[in-house]
Amino acid sequence: MPEPGLTPASVPRLWRLARLGFDAVRNRPVLLYPEGAVLLNETGKAILELVDGTRTVAEIAEILREKYQTDVAADVTEYLSGLAARELIQ
Amino acid sequence: MTNERPTTLLAELTHRCPLHCPYCSNPLELTRAEREISTEDWKRVFSQARDLGVLQLGLSGGEPLIRKDLEELAAHANGLGLYQTLVTSGLGLTRQRADRLKEAGLEHIQVSIQDVDPESAERIAGISSVKQKRAAIAIVKELGFAFTINVVLHRQNLDRIGEITDFAAEVGADRLELANTQYYGWGLKNRSWLMPTRAQVGRAKAIAEDRMARYKGKMQMIFVLPDYHESYPKACYGGWGRYYIVVGPEGTAQPCHAASSIPGLAFPNVREYSLDWIWRESAGFQAFRGDDWMKEPCRSCPRKAVDFGGCRCQALALTGDAANPDPVCTLTPFRRIIDEAVTETEAAEFEYRQLAST
Secondary structure (H helix, E strand, O other): OOOOOOOOOOOOOEOOOOEEEEEOOOOEEEEEEOOEEEEOOHHHHHHHHHOOOOOOHHHHHHHHHHHHOOOOHHHHHHHHHHHHHOOOEO | OOOOOOOEEEEEOOOOOOOOOOOOOOOOOOOOHHHOOOHHHHHHHHHHHHHHOOOEEEEEOOOHHHOOOHHHHHHHHHHHOOEEEEEEOOOOOOHHHHHHHHHOOOOEEEEEOOOOOHHHHHHHHOOOOHHHHHHHHHHHHHOOOEEEEEEEEOOOOHHHHHHHHHHHHHOOOOEEEEEEOOOOOHHHHOHHHHOOOHHHHHHHHHHHHHHHHHHOOOOEEEEOOOHHHOOOOOOHHHOOOOOEEEEOOOOEEEOOOOHHHOOOOOOOEOOOOOHHHHHHOOHHHHOOOOOOOOOOOOOOOOOHHHHOOOOHHHHHHHHOOOOOOOOOOOOOOOHHHHHHHHHHHHHOOOOOOOOOOO
């Protein structure tokens, strides 16, 4: 079943049951939730740290564009849509 | 040897439990209280598990609330940064204990229910538990724990899958796990009472799909078809010794909760060996890793990367050899064992009409 993805105007929110953590053994940021975990890279972590339930996808992309000096809008939308399909982002 | 790291430790803290469910995943031979390992043993195991890469901890049983040191264990695990799930019947979850567990850093509680029909629930659990479970659920919600309801599905409750799901949504579950009975140990012993018919499974699937759409975004539902009614086996525990470590009440460490039923395999005790050695070196954890152990048709089958040959305990229970393919697989001649068992269940459903003998 195709999931409707997020748009730049969407306001993503982390699933209530998920939280960001750091795995010192693998030396990786990690998203933890009941019965599961997603190992993140630094980019994923940077995106998720900006997900606060008030910023839009476009606003998150704009903050990261300034930080990394490159347009990341498509990547941000795709990344968050992927997590939304797994119900980790709502 | 393996370079992979485990992600999950399932700590079966005790086999003691007020419920008597006929599909229990605990072994037929239950461990007595006096043989349970100590608080210090468990704390050491949790620390070793984290060092090995474990991220998820299941505090399970039996009924883990029977262990008086549960809060102390939860606090220790929280200090290690483990994401913890308390897997409970709800019985014994008083407000006071829930407060202390919250304080200890427990995040997620999974409460089992047997059925929404009180009489049926009582029959399945072997005791009356409905009121106590309701009270426990109210406490879990009041204290704001992440909350899952788990229901083991079988012939006796499958027709109420819709009502069960509605109940879970109504009491505010974040997640609903609709788990199928697995047929080894107690489940195999009681298979004829537990196995659903094909028609039941078909109806249940349609109802589950309807509810998934209805509760999307509100309650996460996990529902997979029972493997007897599928064409291919499931990757049991994600593959032998790939992600999971199960430690039993007496300290035996295994790749799955039923592995000790397999003859010829020895599983080390955490009182004698480190979890690191058990994971990387012990013969028991290496026995069915990779594909060297596989017979045909698994060995040359592309699906081996998907299901790893299925469940070893099911292969043993139904074919007599744990190294055989999981008989659920329709690509093996063993499948007829599964088909026969399902057909027997169908036959048990009705009697042909006939004239009374005179």
